[in-house]
Amino acid sequence: MPTKATGRLLEALGYKSLYPPQVKALEAGVEKGVNLVVAAPTASGKTLIGLIAIVNRLAETGGRAFYTTPLRSVALEKHREFKVLEPLGYSVGISIGDYEVSSVRGDVVVTTYEKLDSILRNEPSTIESINVLVVDELHYVGDPERGPVLESLIAKILAARGGLQVVALSATIPNAEELAEWLNAKLIVDSWRPVPLYEGVYWKGEIRYHDGSSRKIPEVVGFPDVDLAIDCSREGGQSLVFSQSRRRVVNLAHRASSFSHKLNFDDKIAREAAGELMDSGGPRILREELSNLVSRGVAYHHAGLSNEQRIIIEDAFRRKGLAVIYATPTLAAGVNLPARRVIVDDVLRYEGGIMRPIGVYEYKQLAGRAGRPGLDPYGEAIIISSSSEDIEDLVETYIEGDIERVESSLGGLRGLRHMILGLIASGFAVDLKNITRVMERTLYSMQNSVASLRSQVSRAIRDLIEWGLIEGSGNEYKATLLGFEVSRNYLDPETAPKARAIMGRLRGYGDVELSLLVASMPDMTTLPVPKREESDLIERILDEAPKLVDSIDWMDPKEVRAVKIALIIYDWINEVSEDELLQRYNVGPGDIAMIVDNAEWIASGLSNVIQVLGFSREISSNLKILAKRIRHGIKPELIPLVAIPKIGRVRARRLYEAGYKAIHELALASPQDLLKIPGIGPGIVREILEYLGRKEEALKISKSEGKGLDAYM
Secondary structure (H helix, E strand, O other), rough: OOOOHHHHHHHHHOOOOHHHHHHHHHHHOHHHHOOEEEOOOOOOOHHHHHHHHHHHHHHHHHHHHEEEEEOOHHHHHHHHHHHHHHHOOOOOEEOOOOOOOOOOOEEEEEHHHHHHHHHHHHOOOHHHEEEEEEOOOOOHHHOOOOHHHHHHHHHHHHOOOOEEEEEEEOOOOOHHHHHHHHHOOOOOOOOOOOOOEEEEEEEEEEEEEOOOOHHHHHHHOOHHHHHHHHHHHOOOOEEEEEEOHHHHOOOOOOHHHOOOOHHOOOHHHHHHHHHHHHHHOOHHHHHHOOOOHHHOOOEEHHHHHHHHHHHHHHHHHHHHOOOEEOOOOOHHHOOOOOOOOEEEEOOOOOOOOOEEEEEEHHHHHHHHOOOOOOOOEEEEEEEEEOOOOHHHHHHHHHHHOOOOOOOOOOOOOHHHHHHHHHHHOOOOOOHHHHHHHHHHHOHHHHOOOOOHOOOOHHHHHHHHHHOOOOEEEEEEEEEEEEHHHHHOOOOOOHHHHHHHHHHEEEEEEEEHHHHHHOOOOOOOOOOOHHHHHHHHHHHHHHHHHHHHHHOOOOOOHHHHHHHHHHHHHHHHOOOOOOHHHHHHOOOOOOHHHHHHHHHHHHHHHHHHHHHHHHHHHHHHHHHHHHHHHHHHHOHHHHOOOHHHOOOOHHHHHHHHHHOOOOOOHHOOOOOHHHHOOOOOOOHHHHHHHHHOOOHHHHHHHHHOOOHHHHOOO
């Protein structure tokens, strides 16, 4: 019999019955504070298990619950879902932004791994309030990028906070028992899915399923992905086609749109979505391309799109306004968007200069998106084969093959240095004994020898001492002022020596040079640089900062990639349009958002670190200004204007060119004159007036706005 807290939760969510994994969780004691590792397929109800733990634990012990995820998009989706807890008496907060800001509100807080780690660094006492921790996508501990942060975060919490409940959710993995042992948790493994999944390989008009059966597919147009999508569409289903590169998904989407008359989709919803895409932000050429495709029932989806554009496409798909979406694998790792048929266009990906096969686990993540609960009688995951000889290998490797074990990725020095500096700077562990105690709570310590663990810890500590981030001996370490600033700003420890080295090579500290400093930091986003683009980058540097050319190693791919990012930042802060950025660098609004987000954080952090490194206060001040300019994409003179709500780079420039170059000039402006400026409507004028304290005039606009502009004037 569920507890009262569980009953209220299920009633609020409208549950009449539970899925098998959820029943197993109740039987295992999730309501009683038992630690759990739940390994089950996508859409099997794992999130509810986490919520059951949260409401029961908080009802019994009070305190706070943290639900942590690998991606911001997932965190935003969970935060919307968890609003159902508010009528039950729990406030729900979200924290996914600036790493330096630590204060966070809510009885239940949704975060990313990195943000929670940052919160605990900047406000260590927060850990005392955590009574339940839900870790979504636990298998990310094996991810080279996110894994070290997640693993060190869990280890730190386990070492410092006895008695809290940990519920870790994961897709099915072969060594789930080992992960459960690591977390001192009961293991629930269940292969149940709400929709049956059939996996197969397609070749020349036939799907060969792994159970030996087969099915003929009409070769309507002769392109495998399109024929499979048409076949699914004719039966009332929708398809997701996954390919490994952005260029490929765009090209395939264009090809498929040529046959839109053979696809079934809701034309009205498609047209609505097409209009919304035209009204979205970003380069016009991209909006026109997407709008044209979506009007034909087809779309593509990758990280180069803005968040707004991705949401429009996802919503149109859910409402059956699209027959097929062509996507990179980032879609499978992000939002919940299932389809009846998942089509894997290719299992090879270009990495490190060669084509490499994707992992079995990655394929299973894609396949897990097949089948919409309550809408589809079944789901299909189909791999397109490039030859008849490959069919058997594809079945044996991906459909019947073993998923890779989850191995700790904390063994690399980068992750260890980050973890150990955080422990010392925040006071969690200040001597070798306690650092080792925390390290012993890691998955790495379970999977590797004690000697290997101690050796890696010693090397990481040596680096931190050599770089001037910590000082002391095994009996007591303490963070230097430099180390404290690096940790507080959540920067990679290697930022310190790298910034020192680059600053020594620069021959000036203008916009280009400081943009290159930011772009060269270890935490910065990178983008590929095709050979044909390298000469363009050299020409731009010669034009903008000729003295910089000789200080760049043009034979080092890392430095060349940093130059590209630096020039994107430089153009962005000089108000180059997104259309122009797309043409110059092949970057979409999603890429720009990611670069801006990272660059602003790094520039802001460097402004605090650079002075401690011994460089002038002026450079520190310039980096602070650069961070503000990066956030808004503006030249320095617009900084005061963008402080006004809803005044971005375009409106600020229009205000400036209309003669309103400072806040005090706007304070005297008449609303009628402001309304004459293109892009400044009644709503924006109201925001300006409210910001300036002219509330009566703002209220007048609010009352007249619904009656039309003429009524107000």
